[in-house]
Amino acid sequence: MFYRPEDGHGLPHNPFNAIVTPRPIGWISTRGPMGDNLAPYSFFNAVAYTPPQVMFASTGVKDSAAAVQEAGVFCVNIVETAAMEAMNATSAAFPRGTDEFAAAGIEKAECTTIDCPRVAGAPAALECRVTQIVPLLGDGNMLILGEVTGIHMRDDCLIDGRFEITRFRPLSRLGYMDYATINEVFEMVRPSSPKAVSPKV
Structure with a gap:
């Protein structure tokens, strides 16, 4: 076809959404004139x-995007599988000005480098200052x-100096209403550059 x-x-x-998968989920928290948003x-x-x-794209006019434009900052909260129901609850079409942290029963904490809330229990949270907003084709895109x-980083996710995703199993977005969780992780060492490989004798 x-x-x-x-x-x-x-x-x-x-x-289209089912073709470009899996995609990490940016659980974006903001603080704007109408309050906190997630x-x-x-x-x-x-x-x-x-x-x-980092980047995220807003498709259509949304409260988070409006708050980002106003405040110039946002926080990306990484979504673990254990938080999938809470994350999904914050995707509801709440009335403008609703604090999704409160509506979904999610504990909130303050960011350190920016005036913005974050998900207190997230495996990791990235505090960001807006560097550029690029209009895209389409209405409100x-x-x-x-810049982070x-x-x-949550302490239990740090093992031997590495941030280990196996400790929280990231949730990813697929197409339609489908999601996936990471259950298997493997390591592959990059091959050496051809110029750096000694010729066989």
Whole structure:
């Protein structure tokens, strides 16, 4: 099957989200004129190491994106499998001004480098200052880029100096209403550069 998105796919559900998977979930917390906000975004990822930078994209006009534009800061809370119900609860279409932390019964803590709340029990939280907001094609779509200015890591996730995802099993977004949890982790060592390999004699 081949289709041009501009012509439609003819399927019962849009397959695009199911094709680009799995995607990490950015549980974005903000503080704006109408109070604190917490919402999951499935278009999220890290984009640079030095300085550390992340991105998330808002599809349509949403409270979190509006707060980010106003305040210039946001926090990315990493979602563990144990928090999937709480995360899902914050995706509801609450009235504007609703504090999702309170509505979903999620403990809140203050960030250190920015004026913003974070999920107190998250395995990790990335405090971010907005560096760029890029309008995207489509009504209300935007790409938000931020520099990470502070990183919280839960102590039980640090093992022998490594942040171990097996301790909390990250939750990822698939297509449609599907999610996945990481149950298996393996390591692969990068092959040496061909120029660095000694020729066989």
